[in-house]
Structures are given as C-alpha cells and as structure tokens.
Amino acid sequence: MKKIIITGGAGFIGSHVVRRMVTTYPDYEIINLDKLTYAGNLENLKDIEDKANYRFIKGDIVDADFIDRLFEEEKPDGIIHLAAESHVDRSISDPSAFVMTNVIGTVNLLNAARNNWEGAYDQHRFYHVSTDEVYGALGAEGLFTEETSYDPHSPYSASKASSDHFVRAYGDTYGLNIVISNCSNNYGSHHFPEKLIPLAINNIKHNQPIPIYGKGENVRDWLWVEDHARAIDLIYHKAAGGSTYNIGGHNEWTNIDLIHLLCEIMDRKLNRPQGSSAELITYVTDRAGHDLRYAIDSSKLQKDLGWTPSITFEEGLEKTVDWFLENGEWLENVTSGQYLEYYKQQYKD
Numbered sequence: 001m002k003k004i005i006i007t008g009g010a011g012f013i014g015s016h017v018v019r020r021m022v023t024t025y026p027d028y029e030i031i032n033l034d035k036l037t038y039a040g041n042l043e044n045l046k047d048i049e050d051k052a053n054y055r056f057i058k059g060d061i062v063d064a065d066f067i068d069r070l071f072e073e074e075k076p077d078g079i080i081h082l083a084a085e086s087h088v089d090r091s092i093s094d095p096s097a098f099v100m101t102n103v104i105g106t107v108n109l110l111n112a113a114r115n116n117w118e119g120a121y122d123q124h125r126f127y128h129v130s131t132d133e134v135y136g137a138l139g140a141e142g143l144f145t146e147e148t149s150y151d152p153h154s155p156y157s158a159s160k161a162s163s164d165h166f167v168r169a170y171g172d173t174y175g176l177n178i179v180i181s182n183c184s185n186n187y188g189s190h191h192f193p194e195k196l197i198p199l200a201i202n203n204i205k206h207n208q209p210i211p212i213y214g215k216g217e218n219v220r221d222w223l224w225v226e227d228h229a230r231a232i233d234l235i236y237h238k239a240a241g242g243s244t245y246n247i248g249g250h251n252e253w254t255n256i257d258l259i260h261l262l263c264e265i266m267d268r269k270l271n272r273p274q275g276s277s278a279e280l281i282t283y284v285t286d287r288a289g290h291d292l293r294y295a296i297d298s299s300k301l302q303k304d305l306g307w308t309p310s311i312t313f314e315e316g317l318e319k320t321v322d323w324f325l326e327n328g329e330w331l332e333n334v335t336s337g338q339y340l341e342y343y344k345q346q347y348k349d
C-alpha cells in the first residue's frame with residue numbers, strides 16, 4: 001500500500017496528513033489530489049513540496065471521468081479521502097456544494113476504486129476520514145461510540161453521513177477494503193479562519209469583536225490536528241478491513257470557556273492587560289439547528305491500536321497561538337478578498 005492518493009491534502013487536516021506520510025515514509029509515493037477551493041492552500045505544504053516522494057495533482061473529485069483516468073494512470077495502492085466541503089455555516093447557506101463534493105465526489109472515488117482494484121481488494125485500502133457530527137447531538141451526559149446510530153442535523157453532517165453509508169455499502173456489497181474514522185473538532189496550525197479558534201485568534205489580533213453563537217454554551221471535544229494525523233496513519237496501516245474508529249481528545253469545552261482560555265493566552269502573548277481580549281466577546285444569533293454537545297469515546301482506538309492524544313489542550317492551544325502569531329503573512333493572505341466578503345455576509349447582524 002505504498003502509493004497513496006490523499007484527497008484534500010491542501011486543506012487543514014489533509015496538509016498535516018500529507019506532511020506526516022511524506023516525512024514518515026520516504027519509500028512511499030504520496031499524491032495530493034486537491035481542487036484548491038477557498039479552503040485549499042498549497043502554502044500549507046511549502047516545507048515538503050520539494051520532497052521526492054511527494055506530488056500534487058489539481059483536480060475535482062466531482063469529475064467522474066477525471067477520477068477514473070487518474071486511477072487508471074496512477075494505479076494507487078490506497079486512498080485516504082479527506083476532500084470535502086467542511087464548514088457547517090456554509091452548508092446552511094448552500095447545501096448543494098456539500099452534496100456534490102461530499103456525496104457524489106466520494107461515490108466517484110468508490111467507483112474508481114471498485115473498477116480498478118477488482119480481484120485484489122484485499123491489497124488495496126479505501127479510507128474515509130469523517131466526522132463525529134454524523135451522530136447528531138448529545139445531552140449533558142454520554143459519549144458517541146462506534147455503535148451510536150447516525151442522526152445528522154446540518155446539511156454538512158447529512159452529507160458526511162451519506163458518504164459514510166456509501167463507503168460502508170461498497171465494503172459490504174462489493175468487498176472493498178474500507179475503513180472509516182469519525183473524529184471530533186480539530187485545532188492547530190494552518191486552520192482556516194472561518195472556524196472558531198483561528199477566527200478568534202485573528203479577530204483578537206486585530207482588536208475586532210469575537211462573535212459567539214447563542215450563549216456560548218455548546219460543547220465540543222477538541223483534538224490537536226497532529227494527533228488526528230497520527231491516528232489516521234495508524235488506522236490506515238493497522239485497522240481491520242470494514243472497521244470504524246472514533247477519534248477524540250476526551251477534552252470537552254463549552255465555546256465560551258474555550259474563548260476565555262484563548263483570550264488569556266492572547267493577552268499574555270501580545271503583552272496586553274489580562275482581560276482586554278475578553279472584552280471583544282460579542283454574542284450573535286445562534287446557528288440554525290446548532291447541536292448542543294458532541295463528545296467522543298475513543299477507547300476502541302486506544303485499546304486496539306494504542307493511540308492516545310499526545311498533548312493537553314492548554315499545550316496545544318499555546319502552540320497554535322504561537323504558530324498563528326509567527327505566521328502573520330499566511331493569516332493575512334487567507335483573510336483577504338473572498339474571506340472578507342464571506343465574513344461580512346455571515347456576521348452581518
């Protein structure tokens with residue numbers, strides 16, 4: 001399984017997965033297939049772009065002919081599929097793009113894998129990287145396990161649930177060697193600033209209001225992105241065919257507590273008086289259908305494959321803030337143009 005196509009490798013998590021695979025396995029050939037939407041950025045991979053075992057191919061997974069040709073020409077041993085429309089708010093304003101990329105794009109990849117790997121499915125792997133949001137929302141108690149029924153609420157989670165179902169169906173029906181992982185919220189370097197943590201870092205840096213949905217009481221389980229990439233590496237290599245793994249940090253935070261911690265770190269790093277960043281917190285109309293709580297039981301992954309998160313949230317958040325402050329140019333580049341229009345539209349009230 002040495003020639004691997006990683007889809008969505010120019011995005012946030014994908015770039016960490018590509019970097020990990022390229023640097024950990026010099027004898028592998030890693031192909032990064034990405035359409036370079038607003039969320040894809042080759043700057044994320046500047047440090048490894050010249051490595052001999054890395055190649056970038058620009059392309060759209062929605063284009064079935066292109067995907068078929070790519071599989072025929074490249075003959076990959078495996079695929080780690082991350083390409084997706086990933087932002088819940090955008091799925092609420094325009095669900096169609098989510099159906100096209102997340103559902104149709106995934107089915108196109110499955111069809112290409114089915115046709116090209118026929119007769120040797122056991123020697124090839126189809127790995128779908130998914131989200132815990134497919135399980136719906138929890139009350140104050142309980143955790144999502146691999147057996148939790150699917151109950152997606154947003155167009156984003158509905159599209160990811162659908163693609164998970166297709167991946168499993170191709171495993172059950174045709175015998176494709178599939179694995180799926182469902183992970184909680186990631187944070188870390190190269191995170192696109194439409195998402196809560198980098199958006200807040202960017203706004204605090206520029207003394208702009210930090211928009212918080214509702215009362216900030218929604219709970220999310222946060223995982224450092226490099227720990228997710230390490231889990232993906234392990235699952236790709238070690239998981240049994242047909243298996244599913246939940247990945248999470250046992251690290252639940254209400255949005256408002258998280259933002260207060262972030263404000264405290266930012267005050268310290270920017271040498272501002274403690275409490276000044278927190279004054280920027282501004283409550284805005286809640287997201288439609290906003291799930292109250294997600295929390296993941298990742299004990300199967302810990303027991304079967306020995307994976308545990310490597311750092312605490314406080315350590316990870318410090319590292320993340322340091323990265324964003326040291327990479328001001330990256331942040332300025334991705335927050336110009338289109339981003340400003342999106343931001344104005346999203347937070348207009």
Ligand code: NAD
Nearest residue numbers: 008010011012013035036037039040060061083084086186
């Ligand atoms: P991202 O939005 O940062 O990156 C997505 C990448 O996919 C971009 O590089 C984009 O250019 C590419 N892409 C989009 N449409 C494409 C298409 N039609 N063809 C080819 N490439 C296309 O997303 P992310 O946050 O890195 O998430 C990656 C994956 O992990 C997604 O499948 C997401 O559902 C899943 N996931 C994300 C999180 C999280 O917290 N961000 C948590 C769990 C699971």
